[in-house]
Amino acid sequence: MAQTVPSGVSVGRASPGLWNRLLALAGRNARMIAPLTTLVAMFIFFSVVTDVFLTTRNLQNVITQIGPVAVAAAGVTFVLLCAEIDLSIASIATFAGVLCAYFWTEGRIPVVGWEMNFFPEVSLFGWEVTLPIGILIAALVAAGLGLLNGFLVSYVGIPSFMMTLAMLTIGAGLAKYVSTGKVISEVPSQLEYLGGAGNRILWNTVPVIGVVALAVLIICDIILSYTKFGRYVYMTGGNREAAEMSGVNTRKVVMICLMISGLTAGLAGLLFIGRLHSANPAAGGELLIRTIAAVVLGGTSLFGGEGGIKNTVVGLLIFGVLSNGLNLLPNISIYFKDALEGIILVAALLLNVLALRLEKVQTRTE
Amino acid sequence: MEHVAVSEPHETAAASLTAPPRPPAPAAEPVLELRGVTKRFGGAIALTEVDFDLLPGEIHGLVGENGAGKSTLMKILAGVHAPDDGVFIFRGEPVRFHAPAEAKARGIGMIYQELTVMPALTVAENVFLGRQPTNRFGLIDWKRMQAEAAAHLRELGIDIDVTEPMKKLSLGSQQLVEIARVVFSGAQVIILDEPTSALSGPEAERLFALMRELRDRGKSLIFISHFLEDILAISDRVTVLKNSRKVATLPNQGLTKHRLIELMIGGDASSLAASYEQGRTLPPPVTTKPVLEIEGLAAPGAFTDITLKVHAGEILGLFGYLGAGMTELARALFGRQPVQRGTIRLEGQPIAPSSPLEAKRLGIAYLTENRRATLFPRHEIYKNITLAHLDRLVPALFRHTAELSIADRLVKRTGVRPGDPTMRAGHLSGGNQQKVVLAKWLAQQPKVLILNEPTRGMDVGAKREVLDLIQELKQEGVAIILISTEPETVLAESDRILVLSRGRITKEFVNERVSKDLLMSYA
Numbered sequence: 095m096a097q098t099v100p101s102g103v104s105v106g107r108a109s110p111g112l113w114n115r116l117l118a119l120a121g122r123n124a125r126m127i128a129p130l131t132t133l134v135a136m137f138i139f140f141s142v143v144t145d146v147f148l149t150t151r152n153l154q155n156v157i158t159q160i161g162p163v164a165v166a167a168a169g170v171t172f173v174l175l176c177a178e179i180d181l182s183i184a185s186i187a188t189f190a191g192v193l194c195a196y197f198w199t200e201g202r203i204p205v206v207g208w209e210m211n212f213f214p215e216v217s218l219f220g221w222e223v224t225l226p227i228g229i230l231i232a233a234l235v236a237a238g239l240g241l242l243n244g245f246l247v248s249y250v251g252i253p254s255f256m257m258t259l260a261m262l263t264i265g266a267g268l269a270k271y272v273s274t275g276k277v278i279s280e281v282p283s284q285l286e287y288l289g290g291a292g293n294r295i296l297w298n299t300v301p302v303i304g305v306v307a308l309a310v311l312i313i314c315d316i317i318l319s320y321t322k323f324g325r326y327v328y329m330t331g332g333n334r335e336a337a338e339m340s341g342v343n344t345r346k347v348v349m350i351c352l353m354i355s356g357l358t359a360g361l362a363g364l365l366f367i368g369r370l371h372s373a374n375p376a377a378g379g380e381l382l383i384r385t386i387a388a389v390v391l392g393g394t395s396l397f398g399g400e401g402g403i404k405n406t407v408v409g410l411l412i413f414g415v416l417s418n419g420l421n422l423l424p425n426i427s428i429y430f431k432d433a434l435e436g437i438i439l440v441a442a443l444l445l446n447v448l449a450l451r452l453e454k455v456q457t458r459t460e
Numbered sequence: 461m462e463h464v465a466v467s468e469p470h471e472t473a474a475a476s477l478t479a480p481p482r483p484p485a486p487a488a489e490p491v492l493e494l495r496g497v498t499k500r501f502g503g504a505i506a507l508t509e510v511d512f513d514l515l516p517g518e519i520h521g522l523v524g525e526n527g528a529g530k531s532t533l534m535k536i537l538a539g540v541h542a543p544d545d546g547v548f549i550f551r552g553e554p555v556r557f558h559a560p561a562e563a564k565a566r567g568i569g570m571i572y573q574e575l576t577v578m579p580a581l582t583v584a585e586n587v588f589l590g591r592q593p594t595n596r597f598g599l600i601d602w603k604r605m606q607a608e609a610a611a612h613l614r615e616l617g618i619d620i621d622v623t624e625p626m627k628k629l630s631l632g633s634q635q636l637v638e639i640a641r642v643v644f645s646g647a648q649v650i651i652l653d654e655p656t657s658a659l660s661g662p663e664a665e666r667l668f669a670l671m672r673e674l675r676d677r678g679k680s681l682i683f684i685s686h687f688l689e690d691i692l693a694i695s696d697r698v699t700v701l702k703n704s705r706k707v708a709t710l711p712n713q714g715l716t717k718h719r720l721i722e723l724m725i726g727g728d729a730s731s732l733a734a735s736y737e738q739g740r741t742l743p744p745p746v747t748t749k750p751v752l753e754i755e756g757l758a759a760p761g762a763f764t765d766i767t768l769k770v771h772a773g774e775i776l777g778l779f780g781y782l783g784a785g786m787t788e789l790a791r792a793l794f795g796r797q798p799v800q801r802g803t804i805r806l807e808g809q810p811i812a813p814s815s816p817l818e819a820k821r822l823g824i825a826y827l828t829e830n831r832r833a834t835l836f837p838r839h840e841i842y843k844n845i846t847l848a849h850l851d852r853l854v855p856a857l858f859r860h861t862a863e864l865s866i867a868d869r870l871v872k873r874t875g876v877r878p879g880d881p882t883m884r885a886g887h888l889s890g891g892n893q894q895k896v897v898l899a900k901w902l903a904q905q906p907k908v909l910i911l912n913e914p915t916r917g918m919d920v921g922a923k924r925e926v927l928d929l930i931q932e933l934k935q936e937g938v939a940i941i942l943i944s945t946e947p948e949t950v951l952a953e954s955d956r957i958l959v960l961s962r963g964r965i966t967k968e969f970v971n972e973r974v975s976k977d978l979l980m981s982y983a
């Protein structure tokens with residue numbers, strides 16, 4: 095009795111026309127079509143209106159700008175898919191960055207002060223290499239904070255909104271504590287290579303950070319689309335009670351999702367200090383809004399169960415194209431650009447909502 | 461004319477239940493009439509040229525299989541859908557509602573299966589919802605509201621403390637309050653969708669008493685139900701729908717369940733009807749080894765001293781009303797309800813499942829009574845089916861093609877229609893959704909299968925298919941526990957029957973003749 099159309103109804107006479115079939119196709123893929131339309135429209139708009147937008151150099155800029163956001167967004171996609179939220183990503187990112195820079199410059203563990211060689215030089219098969227232990231530790235600490243989020247949300251029952259809000263403060267506070275509030279202006283050279291704006295590979299065309307982000311996105315997509323854990327994430331978000339009644343350990347699933355989100359946030363923070371060549375405990379706050387906006391813009395539901403990395407990629411590109419394109423527009427006050435960006439985002443979200451209505455109509459007629 | 465009816469409510473109250481349209485006005489004009497109504501959804505047709513009329517002061521039963529068009533008809537009357545063709549005449553003039561609020565404003569009230577009460581508010585607040593009386597400061601006048609709510613409920617013969625929060629009431633009482641609210645807001649026509657499906661026997665009697673009271677006050681009621689006994693017990697006239705068309709509207713005189721089933725499904729239904737009406741002799745007990753043994757199991761506030769055995773290839777029926785503790789017992793076996801005392805043995809080994817995951821690994825499968833807690837409506841059928849046993853069905857990295865072929869086999873086996881595993885499960889009818897949930901547990905044959913109300917709310921055909929599948933599993937040696945508040949289901953399918961009442965086993969039937977009355981007398 096739950097569905098809108100009874101099952102026993104007979105099907106109408108004429109075969110559906112081309113228009114109906116298109117409508118059906120659009121309805122079934124509504125979650126992808128609206129963001130894709132927005133992206134294409136913006137791309138064409140900025141290409142036509144500005145001379146600079148459609149140049150290799152500028153497109154490289156777009157990629158470089160969204161790189162750290164893309165890495166963080168890959169993890170946040172997991173969290174949104176299981177119908178939770180992570181507000182702590184930006185401060186975990188900042189903390190991981192500051193921590194890593196501290197390891198690099200001080201060679202000590204903060205607070206306790208034990209000295210340690212975080213970047214030992216070793217000889218591997220005759221190659222002199224620097225082992226990035228400090229980077230790994232910083233990433234693991236970020237994952238650990240995410241895991242703590244996950245444990246307290248899943249097994250203790252603190253709502254993720256509140257828990258990660260508290261972690262936002264904790265992460266920011268720790269970053270400040272470790273750096274004593276100062277900018278650390280030296281960072282590991284490996285991160286400068288991975289995150290730096292000028293570094294490119296493949297005949298000097300593709301920014302390294304773009305490759306890194308793409309790799310993270312692809313790994314996350316494989317996990318979500320082709321592993322059991324990924325399926326459990328979707329089903330937990332789709333109907334947690336039903337997933338549990340099917341024998342899925344939903345608590346563990348939610349916990350791991352928050353851990354992944356912490357890890358990717360940490361990686362984003364590390365790339366970020368690589369790009370800026372310094373670690374600023376007060377920077378990076380806008381990463382939170384950008385990341386979540388990008389994921390949602392791509393069509394992943396805030397209520398869980400629907401969307402995915404492919405949507406997130408589209409959302410990221412929309413975001414990247416928009417903020418880059420707006421900066422290129424002449425005749426717009428730079429003071430108005432933030433507001434304008436917000437307004438356009440609302441318009442894009444509106445389009446998503448409208449497309450989902452179409453999907454509902456489709457549901458009714460199927 | 462309905463005002464006339466309200467002003468002289470009690471003089472004809474004694475009219476027999478089965479009396480067709482009664483005075484005030486002989487040959488009364490219908491309150492509401494549909495003529496030639498057709499409704500399509502895209503290419504699918506839900507109603508075809510349906511005529512329907514509702515008289516003042518009558519209870520009009522509406523029956524039909526799932527998909528026959530009952531819901532659509534009801535939604536047109538309630539203003540949710542507008543008809544594509546045909547006329548809707550309300551109180552003598554053609555109307556066209558664009559929203560449920562319009563129908564409500566004209567006096568058509570709807571009681572959905574899922575109640576719309578506010579659980580945290582008191583009964584009085586619920587009765588007055590949105591129209592609370594205020595004092596001269598513009599604040600809610602609590603005293604007046606409670607006094608009026610109490611008076612209103614008493615007038616309708618409902619005895620409930622209006623200061624209690626709604627959530628403390630039983631489902632049956634909540635329903636009575638919701639109906640009272642609809643009446644209080646001025647409804648002349650009240651549509652009840654499956655109001656008895658979740659009620660115990662006495663609760664249903666109270667509901668019927670209220671429905672009769674309202675009829676005697678000149679209100680018109682439409683009563684939609686799968687429970688044909690309920691329809692026959694209370695309706696003045698009955699309309700039967702089949703495949704989007706109206707088959708007949710009959711006065712409820714000499715009408716039988718058999719006849720209704722015949723009209724609903726067409727063709728000869730005598731064998732089916734027979735199993736409904738008469739009793740059945742249970743077979744001799746099976747001699748296979750017991751698979752599941754429970755001894756002295758108790759959970760405070762839910763059930764006490766439950767001792768039972770289920771053998772391989774046996775269906776143990778559990779019958780009782782809501783509150784008998786059957787659902788809690790099932791949840792205890794599936795690791796969702798803590799127990800205080802007692803032991804559970806599976807194939808001789810003591811077990812204490814503490815989560816569904818653990819129960820699943822032990823080979824226990826549980827089909828809950830609440831389909832919303834088991835189905836993923838927005839996900840594809842195949843994802844619904846493979847979820848429970850995904851860890852055994854596919855390798856670490858898997859492609860959907862392998863998964864699809866597994867799901868396809870199970871879709872065919874359970875007879876899900878349409879049989880396309882890539883369709884979203886939410887698009888299926890209720891009966892087919894249940895088949896999907898059942899298919900999920902068949903991906904790996906369970907040792908013990910617990911079925912809680914497996915056929916509730918299903919039409920006759922879908923019910924039969926699901927029951928046949930359950931019999932098939934029994935033949936394959938699965939130990940099955942079949943829980944139902946519908947005596948017919950337990951009666952027709954079980955090898956042994958236990959009756960539960962208030963958390964205790966009150967009777968076991970083995971190898972003897974048992975009938976519906978006998979079952980119900982122990983519940």
